[in-house]
Amino acid sequence: MSRILITSALPYINGVKHMGNLAGSMLPADVYARAMRLLGHDVLYICATDEHGTPAELAASDAGMGVAEYCDTMHAAQAAAGADFKLSYDYFGRSSAPSNHALTQHFAHVLEAQDLIYEKVSKQVYSNADGRFLPDRYVEGTCPNCDFDAARGDQCDNCGKLLDPIDLINPYSAVSGSKDVEIRETNHLYLRQSALSDRLRAWVDASEGWPSLATSIARKWLDEGLRDRAITRDLSWGIPVTNPDGSRRAGFEDKVFYVWFDAPIAYIAATQDWAAKTGGDWQQWWKTDAGADDVQYVQFMGKDNVAFHTLSFPTSLIGSAEPWKLVDQLKAFNWVTWYGGKFSTSAKRGVFMDQAISIAPSDNWRWHLMANAPEGDDAAFTWEEFAVSVNSDLANVLGNFVNRITKYAAGKFDGKVPSGGTEGEDEAWITAELETRLPALIAHYEAREFRKAMEQTRAIWAAGNEYLTKAAPWTHYKTDVDAAAVGVRAGLNLVALFGIIAQPIIPDAAGKILNAMGIPENNRTWNFGDIPALLNALPEGHAVSAPDVLFSKIEDADITDWATKFGGGE
RNA sequence: GGUGGGGUAGCUCAGCUGGUUAGAGCGCAGGACUCAUAAUCCUGAGGUCGUGAGUUCAAGUCUCACUCUCACUACCA
Numbered sequence: 001m002s003r004i005l006i007t008s009a010l011p012y013i014n015g016v017k018h019m020g021n022l023a024g025s026m027l028p029a030d031v032y033a034r035a036m037r038l039l040g041h042d043v044l045y046i047c048a049t050d051e052h053g054t055p056a057e058l059a060a061s062d063a064g065m066g067v068a069e070y071c072d073t074m075h076a077a078q079a080a081a082g083a084d085f086k087l088s089y090d091y092f093g094r095s096s097a098p099s100n101h102a103l104t105q106h107f108a109h110v111l112e113a114q115d116l117i118y119e120k121v122s123k124q125v126y127s128n129a130d131g132r133f134l135p136d137r138y139v140e141g142t143c144p145n146c147d148f149d150a151a152r153g154d155q156c157d158n159c160g161k162l163l164d165p166i167d168l169i170n171p172y173s174a175v176s177g178s179k180d181v182e183i184r185e186t187n188h189l190y191l192r193q194s195a196l197s198d199r200l201r202a203w204v205d206a207s208e209g210w211p212s213l214a215t216s217i218a219r220k221w222l223d224e225g226l227r228d229r230a231i232t233r234d235l236s237w238g239i240p241v242t243n244p245d246g247s248r249r250a251g252f253e254d255k256v257f258y259v260w261f262d263a264p265i266a267y268i269a270a271t272q273d274w275a276a277k278t279g280g281d282w283q284q285w286w287k288t289d290a291g292a293d294d295v296q297y298v299q300f301m302g303k304d305n306v307a308f309h310t311l312s313f314p315t316s317l318i319g320s321a322e323p324w325k326l327v328d329q330l331k332a333f334n335w336v337t338w339y340g341g342k343f344s345t346s347a348k349r350g351v352f353m354d355q356a357i358s359i360a361p362s363d364n365w366r367w368h369l370m371a372n373a374p375e376g377d378d379a380a381f382t383w384e385e386f387a388v389s390v391n392s393d394l395a396n397v398l399g400n401f402v403n404r405i406t407k408y409a410a411g412k413f414d415g416k417v418p419s420g421g422t423e424g425e426d427e428a429w430i431t432a433e434l435e436t437r438l439p440a441l442i443a444h445y446e447a448r449e450f451r452k453a454m455e456q457t458r459a460i461w462a463a464g465n466e467y468l469t470k471a472a473p474w475t476h477y478k479t480d481v482d483a484a485a486v487g488v489r490a491g492l493n494l495v496a497l498f499g500i501i502a503q504p505i506i507p508d509a510a511g512k513i514l515n516a517m518g519i520p521e522n523n524r525t526w527n528f529g530d531i532p533a534l535l536n537a538l539p540e541g542h543a544v545s546a547p548d549v550l551f552s553k554i555e556d557a558d559i560t561d562w563a564t565k566f567g568g569g570e
Numbered sequence: 571g572g573u574g575g576g577g578u579a580g581c582u583c584a585g586c587u588g589g590u591u592a593g594a595g596c597g598c599a600g601g602a603c604u605c606a607u608a609a610u611c612c613u614g615a616g617g618u619c620g621u622g623a624g625u626u627c628a629a630g631u632c633u634c635a636c637u638c639u640c641a642c643u644a645c646c647a
Contacts, residue, residue: 012647055646124645135645154645161571162643188645213575217642220573227644259647303575303641312644334575335641371595376583377576378640385582388596396609404606411605451583455594462610469603469611477605491605549607 003042006033007267009301010050013074014059018343018352020336023369024302030087034504035445038526048093048270049075052238053259067237081353085362086507093270100269101239104262109244116192116319124186125165129178133234141168188230193315197226214332218310231261264313292325299327331448334374349567363506364390371454387554395551398461405491406546419540421486430467435531464494490535509550516547
């Protein structure tokens with residue numbers, strides 16, 4: 001048994017997340033957490049909402065709410081959406097929690113004591129109309145390079161050139177449209193990432209098992225030369241910048257920490273909150289001098305988060321000179337795209353978690369998104385592919401298998417696991433299949449190769465159908481009931497097994513299957529020691545029932561309807 | 571502009587350190603079965619592995635050039 005700490009990149013607070021966000025961090029982390037629990041590991045799965053930053057303030061303003069109130073509302077909405085999708089967080093915290101305030105301030109203090117934080121003045125665009133400094137992307141104007149009149153401050157969408165907002169011609173606020181903007185000097189704290197460049201590179205080089213996506217992004221930044229990063233912002237909502245005695249730092253009364261400085265620290269703070277709530281010991285998971293040295297820490301995130309998790313956050317942890325646990329396995333995903341393009345709320349392209357759950361059960365989404373996880377490259381979501389996943393994989397291969405054998409057992413064997421008969425070459429065949437496929441399945445989960453794990457899961461289900469065709473109990477039944485009993489018994493045991501291996505991915509359907517088969521909760525773990533015995537695991541005479549239809553099929557009319565509502569197909 | 575992915579059957583994708591006739595699922599064609607959600611099982615057709623050079627006894631796999639595409643590019647998060 002190992003102790004496995006799992007974190008998912010924190011979903012940002014400014015709205016319910018779309019299916020790409022779900023597929024790239026929270027969902028795979030959940031599937032992995034569930035699989036590892038079934039394998040008997042001690043798992044702690046932590047997530048939280050990421051609540052600070054300019055977009056949160058603007059979204060609150062748009063909603064006509066105060067920021068704190070807005071974040072309360074959206075945190076609850078995201079927690080509900082996570083519950084709808086059966087995300088099995090051990091704790092779903094908030095980056096705005098008091099624990100994170102204290103811990104973020106603590107990190108700033110110890111980093112400054114290590115001479116890794118300094119003050120520096122920079123120029124930033126200030127909007128008088130909005131009464132706030134504008135992040136680069138919130139300043140628009142005419143591109144000095146190509147004269148495009150709606151260039152963003154960081155990059156021109158027309159010519160693609162990287163820009164500095166200070167260079168824009170006729171700049172205006174993207175928030176209000178006001179041209180009453182000026183350039184002001186502002187003083188900020190900077191994290192001296194450059195000083196840790198060599199240690200970070202050595203650490204990245206020593207990593208094993210990370211996707212090349214993760215290491216190559218980290219090395220790219222290191223190769224270009226790590227720049228120091230401002231870790232404070234001119235905002236009111238966020239974590240105040242303090243002195244070690246708790247008072248506000250002089251000159252920083254109107255500033256807070258940058259969201260990307262405090263967000264990853266919230267992984268730890270949320271663990272503290274988990275501990276406070278459950279009586280657990282957070283240090284055992286995060287402090288290497290308190291037991292965390294034997295923790296396997298796995299992070300899940302989209303590729304946009306890699307630099308922060310491989311460079312910035314480790315700078316905070318290593319630079320503190322305190323014994324913090326660093327990530328061991330970093331699983332980075334590409335994007336799920338919408339028919340090859342971007343998700344877009346304004347253009348009604350794409351589905352968000354709250355809408356998705358009203359269209360189809362969470363199991364359907366979980367299966368499809370994991371079977372098509374964007375592991376090697378961006379993966380296109382289409383309604384047509386979604387329907388194939390649900391209809392073919394879930395309804396036809398798994399659902400129909402469960403249905404056909406349980407109904408037959410109910411009709412011919414009184415709904416009981418039959419005894420009698422002797423096993424033959426068909427049973428030897430399916431046993432051999434399981435002996436190669438079950439270990440492969442576990443290996444794929446342990447390696448966090450989700451597409452392969454799903455493929456193997458499906459292959460095991462399909463093997464069940466193949467077995468039934470070979471064993472054909474309905475044929476034997478006419479002449480030799482005992483011979484039929486062998487096939488029905490094996491078939492029912494396969495149903496139970498299929499439910500057991502389905503648990504990480506489709507927990508609802510798996511639960512229905514296992515309940516119908518009368519498998520007690522404590523017998524649902526992944527102990528496949530004696531594989532031949534799996535065909536006779538259910539006691540003979542044990543009563544089983546035929547569950548209701550597990551997966552309804554998606555009709556062409558549904559696809560047409562959804563494509564109209566949410567885009568797609570164009 | 572820079573950097574990193576990716577371009578493999580109609581579609582979505584596997585193909586580890588180069589090595590016999592390039593794989594899977596879906597789709598398609600034919601057949602089998604009838605327990606089952608017109609489900610399942612079997613067989614088959616389909617690819618000069620983006621383009622052009624090069625290294626090698628041997629390249630989808632390595633090198634170079636070109637091309638298309640996606641992402642990142644540090645104050646969006």
